[in-house]
Amino acid sequence: MATKTQSPRDAQLQPVPSAEDEAGQAYFDKIIAEDSRIEPADWMPAGYRKTLTRQISQHAHSEIIGMQPEANFITRAPSLKRKAILMAKVQDEAGHGLYLYSAAETLGTPRDELFDQLLSGKAKYSSIFNYPALTWADMGAIGWLVDGAAIVNQVPLCRASYGPYGRAMVRVCKEESFHQRQGFEILLELASGTPAQKQMAQDAVNRFYAPALMMFGPNDDESPNSQQSMRWNIKRFSNDELRQRFVGMIQEQVRVLGLTLPDDEIRFNEETGKWEYGELDWNEFYEVLKGRGPCNAQRMERRREAHENGAWVREAAAAYAAKKAQKAQVA
Amino acid sequence: MSGESATRITPGNALRPEDVAERVAGGVQVGEDVGEYALRLGDDALILAQRLGWWISRAPELEEDVALGNIALDLLGHARSFLTYAGSAWGKTEDDLAYWRGESEFRSCFLVEQPNGDFGKTIARQLVFSIFQHELYSRLVDSADETIAAISAKALKEVDYHRDHAIQWTIRLGDGTEESKRRIQAGLESVWPYVAELFQDDELIERLGGVAAHPSEMRAPFDALMAQVLDEAGLELPDVQPAMTGGRGGKHSEHLGYILAEMQVIAREHPGATW
Ligand SMILES: [Fe+2]
Ligand SMILES: [Fe+2]
Ligand SMILES: [Fe+2]
Numbered sequence: 001m002a003t004k005t006q007s008p009r010d011a012q013l014q015p016v017p018s019a020e021d022e023a024g025q026a027y028f029d030k031i032i033a034e035d036s037r038i039e040p041a042d043w044m045p046a047g048y049r050k051t052l053t054r055q056i057s058q059h060a061h062s063e064i065i066g067m068q069p070e071a072n073f074i075t076r077a078p079s080l081k082r083k084a085i086l087m088a089k090v091q092d093e094a095g096h097g098l099y100l101y102s103a104a105e106t107l108g109t110p111r112d113e114l115f116d117q118l119l120s121g122k123a124k125y126s127s128i129f130n131y132p133a134l135t136w137a138d139m140g141a142i143g144w145l146v147d148g149a150a151i152v153n154q155v156p157l158c159r160a161s162y163g164p165y166g167r168a169m170v171r172v173c174k175e176e177s178f179h180q181r182q183g184f185e186i187l188l189e190l191a192s193g194t195p196a197q198k199q200m201a202q203d204a205v206n207r208f209y210a211p212a213l214m215m216f217g218p219n220d221d222e223s224p225n226s227q228q229s230m231r232w233n234i235k236r237f238s239n240d241e242l243r244q245r246f247v248g249m250i251q252e253q254v255r256v257l258g259l260t261l262p263d264d265e266i267r268f269n270e271e272t273g274k275w276e277y278g279e280l281d282w283n284e285f286y287e288v289l290k291g292r293g294p295c296n297a298q299r300m301e302r303r304r305e306a307h308e309n310g311a312w313v314r315e316a317a318a319a320y321a322a323k324k325a326q327k328a329q330v331a
Numbered sequence: 332m333s334g335e336s337a338t339r340i341t342p343g344n345a346l347r348p349e350d351v352a353e354r355v356a357g358g359v360q361v362g363e364d365v366g367e368y369a370l371r372l373g374d375d376a377l378i379l380a381q382r383l384g385w386w387i388s389r390a391p392e393l394e395e396d397v398a399l400g401n402i403a404l405d406l407l408g409h410a411r412s413f414l415t416y417a418g419s420a421w422g423k424t425e426d427d428l429a430y431w432r433g434e435s436e437f438r439s440c441f442l443v444e445q446p447n448g449d450f451g452k453t454i455a456r457q458l459v460f461s462i463f464q465h466e467l468y469s470r471l472v473d474s475a476d477e478t479i480a481a482i483s484a485k486a487l488k489e490v491d492y493h494r495d496h497a498i499q500w501t502i503r504l505g506d507g508t509e510e511s512k513r514r515i516q517a518g519l520e521s522v523w524p525y526v527a528e529l530f531q532d533d534e535l536i537e538r539l540g541g542v543a544a545h546p547s548e549m550r551a552p553f554d555a556l557m558a559q560v561l562d563e564a565g566l567e568l569p570d571v572q573p574a575m576t577g578g579r580g581g582k583h584s585e586h587l588g589y590i591l592a593e594m595q596v597i598a599r600e601h602p603g604a605t606w
Binding site: 064067068071074075076077078079081082083084087090091094095097098101136186190193194197302305306309310311312313314315316317319320323 | 392401411598603605
């Protein structure tokens with residue numbers, strides 16, 4: 001493979017660091033070394049800004065798209081109490097999307113632009129939401145495994161070096177633990193219910209187990225960007241470390257449910273002090289990532305449809321606000 | 332007051348569905364007339380919550396996913412309280428009533444059964460219903476039935492917000508763009524045939540005396556506020572005839588069957604199961 005040579009044009013685009021940049025970089029390095037926080041007005045490397053904008057907006061998109069599989073069951077929830085809890089949960093996810101878009105905006109990209117990236121397919125969201133929610137038990141499996149994996153991923157993000165992100169994650173994590181608990185309760189109720197209910201619960205766990213494990217991202221040796229994120233104190237643990245921690249956690253909890261995980265290779269390795277599990281189908285992961293999951297098209301279509309159907313409402317709100325501002329000026 | 336029970340729950344003290352269930356479990360039981368009345372209150376709230384729940388993940392902006400979700404959740408809370416209380420008349424739970432009654436056993440009004448339509452129609456339905464419900468609960472706070480009074484006291488604070496939400500949107504849409512004005516006006520025209528049903532007195536209301544609020548007495552304040560809102564929004568009061576309705580007597584619009592089919596399907600696949 002030929003090494004990439006720098007064209008004169010590229011060279012032109014390479015900014016010459018100014019004195020201000022050098023002072024900024026020094027301050028940034030110091031903050032990172034001290035493990036304290038970067039705030040929106042602080043100088044930060046372009047790569048740091050870009051990485052964070054991508055990560056936070058992807059997270060926001062995931063919250064929004066993630067509403068869909070569960071929202072599908074709001075109208076069908078089999079008891080009024082469950083309906084109320086599910087409604088509150090899905091509504092929380094919209095709130096998470098809002099906090100996260102606000103955090104991303106502090107890095108300089110407006111929410112509308114981030115939203116357009118989602119709608120155009122340029123931006124990604126978590127692949128887990130491209131799997132279908134087929135039965136009521138899936139509400140349990142999603143809460144327990146998907147929100148559960150999100151918590152394991154997100155608790156360390158509460159200490160992320162970028163202030164607005166860390167603070168948003170603190171609020172989000174508080175609610176995520178309620179989400180996980182309600183999922184666990186749904187499964188517990190089903191697992192101790194009728195044979196049909198118990199079977200429904202086991203089937204849901206079987207389907208969501210592997211996709212939930214893949215939420216932590218590719219194996220460490222396939223995840224080159226992770227290293228940089230860890231040096232910047234955005235990421236605190238590697239994908240595999242988090243995944244192992246999660247496997248250990250659910251392996252304990254699944255016993256309480258009286259269900260099993262669809263992987264008989266799970267074991268605790270006394271020597272390494274780590275949980276081990278069977279090989280995951282990464283081929284499937286990349287297929288879904290590329291847009292060929294069962295629900296990619298459906299999820300995007302639904303989001304675009306809501307956005308397009310709401311255009312006249314947003315226009316009206318903007319027009320009304322403009323009229324009001326004008327009146328206030330005249331007065 | 333000496334005649335008052337020591338356990339009287341005064342307005343301001345929240346009465347959640349769980350509290351009502353506890354009272355019912357503790358032996359509080361209502362007569363069939365009060366039960367029937369509580370069914371009306373509960374069914375209106377339940378069916379509207381069911382309708383609004385559809386919007387979560389489909390609203391025009393994220394803030395509205397949250398707002399409509401909030402309103403749906405409040406209404407579902409009212410429904411659960413009223414249905415739990417109603418059920419005590421027949422030894423039934425909220426879920427027995429929500430999932431195992433057929434269409435003709437529901438007591439909801441036509442208005443709440445109306446399809447969501449576009450956001451304009453949903454807001455028009457919200458405007459009508461929240462103004463009505465605000466008048467209703469403002470009166471039921473003084474109901475001779477302590478439980479109905481207590482549930483209404485909590486609900487009233489929430490409906491105050493629902494009404495404000497609907498009014499603000501009506502004004503924004505009415506005074507926004509040409510298109511939004513046309514759509515909210517069309518929404519109002521479309522729900523208006525079902526306004527009259529909300530304000531009809533009947534024998535049950537008469538028999539209940541101080542327990543119930545007289546629907547007919549709420550029409551004038553409803554009209555007054557509605558006129559004020561429409562005027563500010565630059566919208567016309569619809570000139571539409573009332574439709575023949577009969578929700579309170581179990582005669583429903585065509586829509587209710589579909590609503591129940593969706594709402595009840597999973598519960599009915601598993602008779603006797605708990606969730
Ligand atoms: Fe999340
Ligand atoms: Fe979330
Ligand atoms: Fe969540």
